[in-house]
Amino acid sequence: MLRANDPKLTASRVARRAIVYVRQSSQRQVEHNTESRELQYALADRARELGWKCVDVIDEDLGSSAGFGAAKRDGFERLLAAVALGEVGLVISREASRLSRTDRDWCRLLEICQIFDTLIGDGEQLYDLASLDDQLVLGIKGTLSVVELKVLRQRLLAGVYHKASKGDLHRTLSPGYVLDATGRLVKDPNERVQQAIALVFAKFREIGSIRQTFKWFHDHRVDIPVNEFRGKARIVFRLPTVSVLNNVLHNPVYAGAYVYGRRSVETRVIDGALKKRQGAAVAPEESRVFLRDHHEAYIEWSVYEENLRVMSGNTRRYEPDEGPGLARGGQGLLAGVLRCARCGRKLHVRYSGKNGTGARYLCQGDYDSGGTRCLGFGASTADRRVAEEVLRVLAPLGIEASIAATQLLESAHDARRALLEKQLEQVEYESRRAFEQYDLVDARNRLVAATLEARWNEKLREVDALKGRMAQVDGAARALSDLERAELRALGAHFRDVWESPSCTPEVKKKIVRTVVEEIIANEEPVGTLCFIVHWKGGAHTRFEMHKPMAGTESRTTDGDLDIIRRMAVRYGDDQITNVLNRLGRRTATGMRWNVLRVATARRDHGIAGQARAKRDPDLLTLNAAADETRTSDTTIRRLVEAGILPCEQVAPRAPWEIRRADLDAEPVRGILERLRRTGKLDLGRGAAEGQRSLFTEKPSET
Numbered sequence: 001m002l003r004a005n006d007p008k009l010t011a012s013r014v015a016r017r018a019i020v021y022v023r024q025s026s027q028r029q030v031e032h033n034t035e036s037r038e039l040q041y042a043l044a045d046r047a048r049e050l051g052w053k054c055v056d057v058i059d060e061d062l063g064s065s066a067g068f069g070a071a072k073r074d075g076f077e078r079l080l081a082a083v084a085l086g087e088v089g090l091v092i093s094r095e096a097s098r099l100s101r102t103d104r105d106w107c108r109l110l111e112i113c114q115i116f117d118t119l120i121g122d123g124e125q126l127y128d129l130a131s132l133d134d135q136l137v138l139g140i141k142g143t144l145s146v147v148e149l150k151v152l153r154q155r156l157l158a159g160v161y162h163k164a165s166k167g168d169l170h171r172t173l174s175p176g177y178v179l180d181a182t183g184r185l186v187k188d189p190n191e192r193v194q195q196a197i198a199l200v201f202a203k204f205r206e207i208g209s210i211r212q213t214f215k216w217f218h219d220h221r222v223d224i225p226v227n228e229f230r231g232k233a234r235i236v237f238r239l240p241t242v243s244v245l246n247n248v249l250h251n252p253v254y255a256g257a258y259v260y261g262r263r264s265v266e267t268r269v270i271d272g273a274l275k276k277r278q279g280a281a282v283a284p285e286e287s288r289v290f291l292r293d294h295h296e297a298y299i300e301w302s303v304y305e306e307n308l309r310v311m312s313g314n315t316r317r318y319e320p321d322e323g324p325g326l327a328r329g330g331q332g333l334l335a336g337v338l339r340c341a342r343c344g345r346k347l348h349v350r351y352s353g354k355n356g357t358g359a360r361y362l363c364q365g366d367y368d369s370g371g372t373r374c375l376g377f378g379a380s381t382a383d384r385r386v387a388e389e390v391l392r393v394l395a396p397l398g399i400e401a402s403i404a405a406t407q408l409l410e411s412a413h414d415a416r417r418a419l420l421e422k423q424l425e426q427v428e429y430e431s432r433r434a435f436e437q438y439d440l441v442d443a444r445n446r447l448v449a450a451t452l453e454a455r456w457n458e459k460l461r462e463v464d465a466l467k468g469r470m471a472q473v474d475g476a477a478r479a480l481s482d483l484e485r486a487e488l489r490a491l492g493a494h495f496r497d498v499w500e501s502p503s504c505t506p507e508v509k510k511k512i513v514r515t516v517v518e519e520i521i522a523n524e525e526p527v528g529t530l531c532f533i534v535h536w537k538g539g540a541h542t543r544f545e546m547h548k549p550m551a552g553t554e555s556r557t558t559d560g561d562l563d564i565i566r567r568m569a570v571r572y573g574d575d576q577i578t579n580v581l582n583r584l585g586r587r588t589a590t591g592m593r594w595n596v597l598r599v600a601t602a603r604r605d606h607g608i609a610g611q612a613r614a615k616r617d618p619d620l621l622t623l624n625a626a627a628d629e630t631r632t633s634d635t636t637i638r639r640l641v642e643a644g645i646l647p648c649e650q651v652a653p654r655a656p657w658e659i660r661r662a663d664l665d666a667e668p669v670r671g672i673l674e675r676l677r678r679t680g681k682l683d684l685g686r687g688a689a690e691g692q693r694s695l696f697t698e699k700p701s702e703t
Helices: 011-015 027-032 034-041 043-049 074-084 103-115 132-165 191-207 210-219 242-250 301-314 379-411 414-440 446-476 482-493 495-500 506-516 559-568 574-583 596-605 623-630 634-642 661-665 669-679
Strands: 017-021 055-058 088-092 119-121 177-179 185-187 224-230 232-238 258-260 265-270 273-278 289-291 338-340 348-352 358-363 375-378 517-524 529-536 541-547
Touching: 011 088, 017 043, 017 074, 027 034, 034 043, 043 055, 043 088, 055 074, 074 088, 074 103, 103 119, 103 132, 132 258, 132 289, 191 210, 191 224, 191 232, 191 242, 191 301, 191 414, 210 242, 224 242, 242 301, 358 379, 375 379, 375 517, 379 506, 379 529, 379 541, 414 446, 506 517, 559 574, 559 596, 574 596, 623 634, 623 661, 634 669, 661 669
Parallel strands: 017 055, 017 088, 088 119, 338 517
Antiparallel strands: 177 185, 224 232, 258 289, 265 273, 348 358, 358 375, 517 529, 529 541
16 A cells, blocks of 8 residues: 555655546547546645645547557657656556556656656555666566456457357447347348448449439438437438448448448557557458348348449549449440450550541550550441441340339339338328427417427428429339330341431440440451450350451542652651651641651551651751751752752652751862852852863853
């Protein structure tokens, strides 16, 4: 027991202040274990009885764990700082576990207290770190505190895992499920809840996109059940968010599986501190506990797996095994289903043209790292060829498809109307209950009656609003007439006409293709011939070949354009070729001016070697370079060339002149230029070689 006459209570220690450290491990203990907290605060009075006049209480760490990897304790750090400043004579806490649960924190405290001659008290005894016996006892108590935490944790986790292994551990129940009287997980008996959850999966199967499913629920103002946490979780109905739909569609509980331990907790050193991080969720089958067919399901397990594949494929990742993605409105029919036979990557679609509708399929290959693309071809011809294969396969099934479409049109509003009926039934019940409460109150008690009347009126307004929405749904839906049924069946018999109809949008065509096609392997072998292998859903394969379609930039590229590109590419760069083509008034297939990218594409598609920038030849000079070399004007050089004295080449009209440096130093050019510098006159006749007839006569000077 602590005694006021303890010899450890020296004057120097008592003259400093005492610190009472108060801590409880969790917020739950702070709220419910009030007696333990009061015992810790009472240590302040005990410190005063021992002789300390200045007693501080540090309780900033209430509700904070001191275990391994826990968050930083500001109060404990302030305690260590005060001891290190030599201001503390006593650190007192209820027991060693309040001060620390780890060897690291415990050793830090003991080391600092020993250096600065600070006592440690635990409510039963004072410990002087200068004493070997006290240091030994404190070390044992600290070790027991650490071991105690680990034993308790192992015991609790073992119990949790044992309960989870039987499928009986339920923390927060997913909307749509409740526990029955025996503790079994069953569907919520509320039919409105069941129908809303089933509608989420039905709409996703129909639409195939979380985002579009979210838009459907908001456009039609259909609420779904979600958990609302106010003290404890309770079910409320509201419009779903994208994250709510994402959680529902990814949750294996709706497929009848019990899963525990999908996310592992990792402890890492971040910025010099230990922090716990929750890892990514693993597949349900890889979880610590996985019990298939544990309870009644909303969807089959095969449907759940198919939904996962669809959602994974909708993400826009550029990986070799990426999925086809969501069908969008672009013109590329095969976008997302083409795969390169050479490198295994998915081909992506690139749009060009004035309206951005000219599609072209490309495989990047190792182009991004300085290499070349594996494959590239125009989309329109390939799309038509694959569409022929799809029509060949699907045309016999057109009648069955039209019958299914008839049934879908007649029952499209049934699920939404059923939900509204259940919602109306619930609101009418709440309205009757509000009326009964209002009817029982004493009418003279206006303070209570007014509130209950307002509640009743609010429920009546909700009833009227729901009846109005049901009337709108009924008005929008109507039964098909016999003539409309016959027309739908006729469309099934003419599936090709439906496919080619302007009302059949590219998005609808893509959905049809992805419904029956797993993927298409594309390759160019031999050069100029495209080979396709169609992998149909179900395992069948179809192989066909076609001539490689020409890209838009080359389909109307004339032989003259290609001849210019081919002759200039030997020495000149794409920028100079572009300049020449534009000066000649040439245009691309879409009527646009040439640019560097289009010239490079034309070279690549026709196998013309070249370079982005011109190769410099020191032996060849342009017109301006020749003038600079001879220190004359470009007019002088031009007259020499026109007179046939100076040889000059030009690979194409409007292309740069090519003058050899050696010709400038040869006769008669050298003699003419020397006379020009000496007399200031350009004599194209006298400087000519002997025996050569002059093309010009010198005009006599005026006297």
